[in-house]
């Protein structure tokens with residue numbers, strides 16, 4: 001259901017200023033709170049897992065990395081199991097098809113998740129954006145905001161992720177700018193009128 005909030009009001013205002021109404025081309029959705037807890041037995045100390053959960057919640061990891069969360073309908077049974085909704089990193093309003101990244105499955109499933117990653121590899125990705133193959137994530141994953149996380153806290157986040165129920169779920173392949181996409185996406189952007 002469509003609700004009018006301060007945020008949608010602001011969007012209307014911005015769109016009116018820009019002379020373009022994206023709602024003619026796109027549906028607007030309002031994200032909901034994610035509050036699932038699906039923890040399996042873990043060999044990490046409970047206190048460490050709880051600290052990791054607290055941090056992951058603060059850093060909003062699950063709001064990108066959970067099916068449906070980006071569109072306000074998180075699938076609580078696939079908590080942290082990756083998103084079928086992508087995030088566009090180029091503007092969908094420029095005429096070209098946008099580049100899109102799909103937040104990965106970060107549960108411990110070895111095939112579709114990060115079960116084969118070492119603790120160090122996960123900690124490195126969170127703090128530097130560099131994945132286990134040495135390539136750099138584009139800025140959609142907000143690792144720039146996570147660079148100051150101390151070892152103890154980074155390890156707590158890893159312990160929390162490892163304590164989650166492994167979800168078997170392959171996210172859609174990332175889409176390069178100009179390519180056709182088949183899964184939906186959201187886009188965050190700041191626009192200024194050109195005249």
Ligand code: HEC
Pocket residue numbers: 056059060061062063064065087101102103104105106113114122125126131136137138140141142146157174
């Ligand atoms: C704004 C959305 C967003 C948030 C918030 C976010 N991520 Fe991500 N993350 C992504 C995207 C998108 C990718 C995939 C990037 C790519 O494919 O290049 C990713 C990739 C990853 C990966 C690599 C997985 C793989 O298989 O390559 C890990 C691990 C990860 N994120 C963990 C986290 C953790 C832990 C947090 C919270 C501290 C977090 N992310 C917060 C969007 C996000």
